[in-house]
Amino acid sequence: MRLIAVLTALFGLALGPATAFAQAFDKPIKIMAPYAPGGNIDVTARIIADKLREVLGVSVIVENKAGASGMIGSDVVARSAPDGTSLLVSANSLVAVPAIYGNAPYDWRTAFTPITHIQRVPAVLVVPANSPIKTLADFIALGKDGKFAVADSGLGTTNHLAVELIAEATGTKYTSIHYKGSGAAMIDVMAGQVPAQVDQLNAAIGNIKAGKLRAIAVSSDKRVPQLPDVPTMKESGVKGLQDFTFATFTGLFGPARMPPDVVAKINEAMVKVLKDPAVVARFADLTAEAYPTTPQETAAMFDAEDKMVVPLIKKLQIKPE
Structure with missing residues (x-):
């Protein structure tokens, strides 16, 4: 038995990380873009899907499911099995939209597993x-x-x-x-x-x-x-905008309770994706800056956004119309 285990491990190394990762899945990876085609989230999802497919050696599909300012598609991922095959591309609006609607089907802090920042x-x-x-x-x-x-x-x-x-x-x-x-x-x-x-x-x-x-x-x-x-x-030259700057940043998430080793593998793959010169150039051509972060850094970015925009939403009393 020990000999079989050693041979199996050596065979996995010989196959390389992409093939070994592919063997861990029996179905394609689906990336949810919870808005209609043509926007920032959709474009971002398709750029990373193209390279992620190559890095991981598995089929990667982008699905658009628009509605409720991204909550419908996001909720699909929140309710999916936490096996790494259902992922979400979302912007900082992930924290703002539930605060506006008040009846969101999920709490972004507990419904999703942060994986990496993608671009801003x-x-x-x-x-x-x-x-x-x-x-x-x-x-x-x-x-x-x-x-x-x-x-x-x-x-x-x-x-x-x-x-x-x-x-x-x-x-x-x-x-x-x-x-x-x-x-x-x-x-x-x-x-x-x-x-x-x-x-x-x-x-x-x-x-x-x-x-x-x-x-x-x-x-x-x-x-x-x-x-x-x-x-x-x-x-x-407009009064009030002398120091005004604003950016949208996007991140990659999975459902809650994803196994740490799966999160680590996808994050490792995304580091390769986002440091690939062709991917960096594609985002740069679209005026976006692409760079990866750790899951912990990603969570901290969205937490900071939550602390900034949710009080503004409450102050302005932004509600569904």
């Missing part, structure tokens, strides 16, 4: 290409009576909260139009049905470069190299 990206204010809005000051001037509409990817998403933070800082108010993902919102903005949108820059940059949207300002600390003519919100 600034927000961008965009308008239709033929819009009369040319500057951030123009946009702020339209927020005096609360009637000006701004599209976002869903109630409580980081795009929605970015608008609320801008309004809070400048003493303005807007009518938020919530969609089931930024892709659908962007279509309506490009068509002129909604006059403005705040979105992650990586989701909007393709249509900005194609001339279908006009970028007014980005929420990064410095101008982004891909759009050197687009000012930051900090340099807009």
Whole structure:
């Protein structure tokens, strides 16, 4: 028996980590993107899935299940078996949305196992290409009576909260139009049905470069190299935004009670994914910064976000409409 065990171990080493990991699963890994196709979460999930498939040697599928600002798809993962085959890509809105709805089917702290940070990206204010809005000051001037509409990817998403933070800082108010993902919102903005949108820059940059949207300002600390003519919100000259920065960050999660060795294996694989030059370049082309973290660091990032945004949500009394 001892000889068989030794031979089995040696055979596993000979196969390599990808094949050995693949043998631990009898079904594909499914990554849930809990929003409609075309937005930041969807794009992020598909980039990592392509490389994760190669690193692990198993089939990796991305599934979109939009609704309730990401809670429907997230809940599917929360209720899945904790065997490493059901994963979730989520942004910092994971902590905000339950605070807004108040009746979330899960507690993000206990329903999910943090695995790693994936990427962070600034927000961008965009308008239709033929819009009369040319500057951030123009946009702020339209927020005096609360009637000006701004599209976002869903109630409580980081795009929605970015608008609320801008309004809070400048003493303005807007009518938020919530969609089931930024892709659908962007279509309506490009068509002129909604006059403005705040979105992650990586989701909007393709249509900005194609001339279908006009970028007014980005929420990064410095101008982004891909759009050197687009000012930051900090340099807009608008009172209240002198130090304003904002970013959406995404993380990879599994269901609660995942075995530590499975978490460690997926985290190890994601380190390889997120340090791969091609993956780094793909995210960089979309103005996003990709880097891995430990599960503990990931949990700390989302905990810090919880402490920052939940009090804001309560102060502004943001509730489902």
